[in-house]
Amino acid sequence: MSLRAAVLGHPISHSKSPALHLAAYAKLGVEIGYTAIDVTEELLPALMRQVRGQAGWCGLSVTMPLKTAMLRQVDQVRGVAQTLGVVNTVSFEAHAGGFRTVGSNTDVAGIVNALRYAGAGATPAGVVLGGGGTAAAAVAALRDLGAATVTVIVRDPARTAEVRAAADSLGVALDIRDMAGAASVLAAADVVISTLPPRAADGLAAQVAALKTATPGVLLDVAYDPWPSLLASVWETGGGAVVPGLEMLLYQAVEQVRLFTGRGADVNGAVIDVMCDAVGLARRAF
Secondary structure, eight states: OOEEEEEEESSOTTOOHHHHHHHHHHHHTOOEEEEEEEOOTTTHHHHHHHHHTSSOEEEEEEOTTOTTGGGGGSSEEOTHHHHHTOOOEEEEEEETTEEEEEEEOOHHHHHHHHHHHTTOOSSOOEEEEOOSHHHHHHHHHHHHTTOSEEEEEOSOTTSOHHHHHHHHHHTOEEEEEOSTTHHHHHHTOSEEEEOOOTTTTHHHHHHHHHHTOOOOSEEEEOOOSSSSOHHHHHHHHTTOEEEEHHHHHHHHHHHHHHHHHSOGGGOOHHHHHHHHHHHTOOOOOO
């Protein structure tokens, strides 16, 4: 029987997840259809009821604005998703004559692997732009890279409950700052992870450019459309390494493919290379 999977979010037409997943499934020789479904937070419960009533589902990728709402729609939450309160992946497991839905988070692995591929070192001085669910995953990723303290820069320090709760659960100390004077903090960092929406960091990018100083660290900008972002362009001009959000999307999708197919060991360099081809990324040097 042909299986099905999908990416859920709103808006979703721009998503490159279908290209990544379908390339992987074709290479693996498994019959899994993968589509994009536009669904709002309000309509998510109804969609999940519909999914539960249909046979053949093996996985759901979850993007904005549904990553927190999905917590209430799954039977079980595992791993770092439970710690962060953020689910970006739903897998389906056989259970008691039917199946159960399991929520997990592959964003953290996606960020870690994207940064390592770009050459980020251990115990980095890390800065995160933004305070939402993806920022919480970024803090977890920096923890995994060895950072004990993370600077979080937001427009409104009062709206950081999500990232603060995640940091507390992870045992990471946060230095919360507003945008004033943030440019110099960014320029001095070993790793910067921007979780802001497209163009939301343009003003900060202009401030970094005005410093006329080097930016030797690694920047991961999760916003990949349009690309390059202004922040990425300024960062590269300053001599730093730039990681497009597509790299994070690739590596978190690799972990999802492993979960959805149950063929973890088979999702190797050859599979990752065809996923790269599907979205215009350079093949890896395995």
